[in-house]
Amino acid sequence: MPSSTDSVPRRVAADEAGVAEAVGLLAAGGIVVIPTETVYGLAADAANPAAVARVFAAKGRPALNPLIVHVASFGMAERYGQFGELGRHLARRFWPGPLTLVVPRRAGAPLAGAVTAGLPTVALRVPAHPVMQAVVARLGRAVAAPSANVSGRLSPTRAAHVAGLDVPLVLDAGPCAAGLESTILKLGADGALTLLRPGAVPLETLVAEAGRPVAPAGAGVEAPGMLLRHYAPRLPLLLEVTEPEAGMFLIGFGPVAGDLNLSPTGDLAEAAAGLFDALHRAEASGAESIGVAPIPRHGLGLAIHDRLRRGSAAGCV
Ligand code: AMP
Ligand code: MG
Helix, strand or coil: CCCCCCCCCEEEECCHHHHHHHHHHHHCCCCEEECCCCCCEEEEECCCHHHHHHHHHHHCCCCCCCCEEECCCHHHHCCCECCCHHHHHHHHHHCCCCEEEEEEECCCCCCCHHHHCCCCEEEEECCCCHHHHHHHHHHCCCEECCECCCCCECCCCCHHHCCCCCCCEEEECCCCCCCCCCEEEEECCCCCEEEEECCCCCHHHHHHHHCCCEEECCCCCCCCCCCCCCCECCCCEECCCCCCCCCEEEEEECCECCCEECCCCCCHHHHHHHHHHHHHHHHHCCCCEEEECCCCCCCCHHHHHHHHHHHCCCCCC
């Protein structure tokens, strides 16, 4: 039966049979939703131009927004990108895990052009989630995978969040442990580091491990996908709220109880893991607006604020 964008995709357990079916679909040029430790990803064989085109079409994603390439090991990453001393060090320290490294693309790397949006660089990551690892290892090729949501909308951190995509299969492995997209770090030829997107690896941890400063991204050019209005719920989103207005669903944190609380003890990792689920729940609650309690801006709070700011940007409220 052909699926339509209104249909709910078929969800199966991410067990042996589910992984085998997903790998079969990917090998045949199809697209599949796969869990990772950050968010659920919409995966395609990164070497297959038609498959990659399906990802862009399913999400309604602008063609200038390149995709992250998932590989099984550092050795595999070296087939696609060029790593210097520092890149090797950071990969050894953070992979597998939620750090994406943007490095010069290796000439002749088997990647569809749309994956890198024609850029001379490639964004690479070794995911820590056993299901995504198993899929990439069995396919034996890199997997391009953005978040499995319609472009600009909330990222899915549970299989049930995946909606509105024309995709035949979702592998369900429960909630994502990190719940925030990967941190994206660009390695310049001169050893300069640029943070293209804050994410599940805190900036402070990166700086400490790199032993050098990390610059914030410049005005829009470096990270083409970092459109301001992104990760947006369907309702107006207000930040730094301690007292809810009428009709508001309040997402609490620490002492601000709210309709649900991201972390009563004020734990930022717990808050990050539950952030998108809280926004999905708020959206489905029938409320007229969403408020979010004050959340610190250090550590994972930086990425949490980045997502909230993009969700509340002008045009949404
Ligand atoms: P998403 O797939 O939504 O997690 O977004 C991936 C993001 O990675 C994109 O929006 C870009 O900002 C960034 N990215 C991917 N590839 C590159 C690249 N070659 N150069 C710079 N940024 C990249
Ligand atoms: Mg995304």
